[in-house]
Amino acid sequence: MARHTGPVTIRAYEPRDREAVREINRVTAWRNRGHDFLFEDGELHADYWTSYFTDHRPEFSWVVERDGRIVGYFLGCADQAHFMRTMQRRIVPRIAALALWRSATRYGPKSRAYVRHMLLRGPGETPDFPFLDYPAHYHCNLLREAQGQALYSRMALMFCDRLEAAGVTRMHGSMLEPEKGAAFPRFAASFGLEHVEAYAEKPTRLFETVLGDTRPMLNRVWGATVASFRRFFEQSRDAGRI
Numbered sequence: 001m002a003r004h005t006g007p008v009t010i011r012a013y014e015p016r017d018r019e020a021v022r023e024i025n026r027v028t029a030w031r032n033r034g035h036d037f038l039f040e041d042g043e044l045h046a047d048y049w050t051s052y053f054t055d056h057r058p059e060f061s062w063v064v065e066r067d068g069r070i071v072g073y074f075l076g077c078a079d080q081a082h083f084m085r086t087m088q089r090r091i092v093p094r095i096a097a098l099a100l101w102r103s104a105t106r107y108g109p110k111s112r113a114y115v116r117h118m119l120l121r122g123p124g125e126t127p128d129f130p131f132l133d134y135p136a137h138y139h140c141n142l143l144r145e146a147q148g149q150a151l152y153s154r155m156a157l158m159f160c161d162r163l164e165a166a167g168v169t170r171m172h173g174s175m176l177e178p179e180k181g182a183a184f185p186r187f188a189a190s191f192g193l194e195h196v197e198a199y200a201e202k203p204t205r206l207f208e209t210v211l212g213d214t215r216p217m218l219n220r221v222w223g224a225t226v227a228s229f230r231r232f233f234e235q236s237r238d239a240g241r242i
Contacts, residue, residue: 006067008146010155013061013073018054020070021063022046028141038210039114040107044095049139050075056086060138060162062155064146072142074155078168080135110210117209127200127221129172134198134223136163136171153237160230170197172223176204179216188222190235195228 013021026042029035035045053061053075060076077083099115107115138159140152163171177183188196201220207213236242 008064008066008071008149008151010062010064010151010158013054013058013063013075015054015058017063017070017073021054021073021075022050024070024073024141024143025050028143032144038110038206040111041099041102044099044102047091047095051091052083052086053077053139056090057082060159062158064142064151064155066146071146072140072151074138074140074152074159076136076138076159076162078136078163078166080131080137080172083137084131113210114206117206121205121209125202125204125206125219127202127219129200129221129223130198131172131221134170134172136168136226137173138171148240150237150240150242152242153233156233157230157237160226160233163226169226170223171226171229172198172221174219174221176206176217176219179203179218182218184220184222191224191232192228195224195231196222197225198223 023046025046026035029045029049030037035042039045057077057079060078062074063070064072096119099119103112103115136159138156140155142151163169175184199220199222201218204217204219207215207217
């Protein structure tokens with residue numbers, strides 16, 4: 001039997017899964033282009049996107065396992081205030097210091113441009129959104145062999161269960177995408193525009209700065225009740241979309 005055709009199991013994240021999660025994060029970054037599409041440093045890329053969940057609050061996270069291999073993950077956060085404090089005090093300062101040092105000693109032009117943009121312009125390109133009113137959020141990625149099996153939706157529903165048990169009633173989602181041909185309008189139509197309680201967007205020049213891609217890009221954030229997210233994920237699961 002082929003290695004990738006065995007049954008899959010969703011289970012709670014464990015410390016032994018850390019490097020597998022980080023590798024999937026690197027491989028699937030920027031819509032499966034890989035982390036080096038914008039930034040060559042896979043270590044710091046994974047630090048930024050996963051270390052809060054794996055090292056500080058792993059209790060809302062799951063992995064997808066097949067034949068002893070991790071083929072996907074779902075990293076959840078129920079407390080935006082704790083997330084922001086931890087990122088600002090314990091994670092981002094270390095990443096920024098290392099990125100600046102490596103920019104001076106080893107990075108190529110593209111990665112240096114990425115670091116400059118993220119440090120100097122990135123904070124100003126964050127949408128003005130009431131994050132603390134929608135405190136839960138998540139980060140999910142699946143290898144191609146694990147896609148199309150409703151695993152994303154199943155883990156998202158498990159997350160909703162845990163949030164409701166913890167008394168968390170609102171959550172937010174976000175994406176960076178082109179202004180034209182964007183996925184968000186399709187998502188919003190599927191989700192139900194009437195369920196989106198808060199929305200904000202802000203232009204970003206990240207791709208222009210790093211890649212010379214002048215297409216208008218947007219950072220988008222939206223918020224809704226956990227119950228509304230649950231209905232969306234139930235519909236997605238039943239339709240086999242994600």
